[in-house]
Amino acid sequence: MLPKIFRSKHKVAVIGIYRSGKTAFITSFINHVMHHDREKLKIGEPKGSVKIVFDKEILVKNGFTRFPYEKFRIESNGKWPTKTKDVYQYSCSFFRSDWSMTKGQLDIFDFPGERLADIPMVKYSYAEWSDWLFNKVFQDRQYRDLAQAFLAECDRDVLDENGLTLVYRQFLAELYKSYRPVITPSTFLLQHVNSKEMEGKFLGGKVIRGDISSSFSGLSEVEQFVPLSEKARKKNIDLEKRFASRYSNYRNQVAIPLTNTLFDCNELAILVDVTTLLAANTGMYNGNRELLDQLFQILSPGDSLFGMGMDWFRKVGSGGHWGKSGCSQVAIIATKADKVYVSERDKLKDLVKEMMKGLIEKYEYNSSQLDYKYFACSAIQSTWIGKNGRLQGRLKEGEFEYELSQVPPNWPGKWEEGEMIFPNVLPEFPENETTPPDHLAMDDVIEFLLK
DSSP states (O other), X not given: OOOOOEEEEEEEEEEOOTTSOHHHHHHHHHHHHHTOOTTTSOOSSSTTOOOEEEEEEOOOOSSOEEOOHHHHHHHTBTSOOOOOOSOEEEEEEEEEXXXXXXXXXXXXXXXXXXXXXXXXXXXXXXXXXXXXHHHTGGGSHHHHTTOHXXXXXXXXXXXXXXXXXXHHHHHHHHHHHTTOOOOSSGGXXXXXXXXXXXXXXXXHHHHHTTOOTTOOSBSSGGGBOOOOOHHHHHHOHHHHHHHHHHHHHHIIIIIHHHHHHHHTOSEEEEEEOHHHHHHSOHHHHHHHHHHHHHHHHHHOTTXXXXXXXXXXXXXXXXXXXXXXXXXXXXXXXXXXXXXXXXXXXXXXXXXXXXXXHHHHHHHHTTOSSOEEEEEEOBSSOOEEEOTTSOEEEEETTEEEEOOOOOOOSSOOSOOOTTSSOOOOXXXXXXXXXXXXXXXBSHHHHHHHHTO
């Protein structure tokens, strides 16, 4: 056999708002690479002609927490894995039977979905961040209706810092309970811990119960900040300076390190749970799309040292650190496709394409090397057709046949929570750890990302 003198490196960032299924997706991905079954995961041309052979796990040395694959795989047999609270990384080397002289390396990153709301901070000053929220996000009816108390507080001539911060935290709590994803600073839901040995605490459960005593709008209770309108900034200059200083600290400690990791990845897997967006409301759709738009503006996919884009150098952070996006492959994935009938699954891909095409297509014109593709996929197939033809899966109450809504052919102009129903079924990994899970179209996704 020929020596493997070449290396094919795949640094994959898995991105999506909370509830998009990132952790289950990564766990399934690793399981299929580690124990590839050619009959179950058919890759290559013709289908099933290529065998992936796992070589070894590579120690994570760059300060990130190792993705706890074994823990998540065990947890995912009958329940959703533990909430991601930190940036996780899993690295391994592998071979493909169709690569005669090449050895592959996979570095896959799992980002907490809540942190996506902080990424816009990288390109904004405190004033610009405030204007983005006031002039765009809060203008969305689904956000504006919940923001009335905060907007009224900001309209006072003289602002009280403690009172203003409390009202903003109450507003963020209402956003979370109402499925609006633009919740920033994200430490309101996910505490930031500087120590590499400790994860932050997820506070969503407390927020749902009405307890925001530990949910701060900043790095800590004394480092809180909130957005201010242009009018409020002009009338409260000292307060603006305090908030701007705290914002800068937060940006340097949370948003910039996260984004620099994204810059270092050459592939993106963007997960969109279309069924959850349909079951929620227009605000969750609008917020998700806005955050992905901001992400693309910063990463500018397809721009790299060898691309044709003119803005491939961007300054990230202070102190002369320059960032360059190396992302040239983007998989845009409608996840949890097993939650709808077989005849409806193509609609999920159509909807995610309708949602995303206006965000990513423009980057294709600025680059000679951007490669992106849409998928409808389920990392773990956990539903089947019952005797009466209805979809059946394992819910919290046990196995259950249920009614579910039809997937619309296009995104509606407006919808509210409860108008469409797509019950969340629990994932089912095989108990045998060397048996990868059944899936829908994971072979297409893995083929695209590991080609």
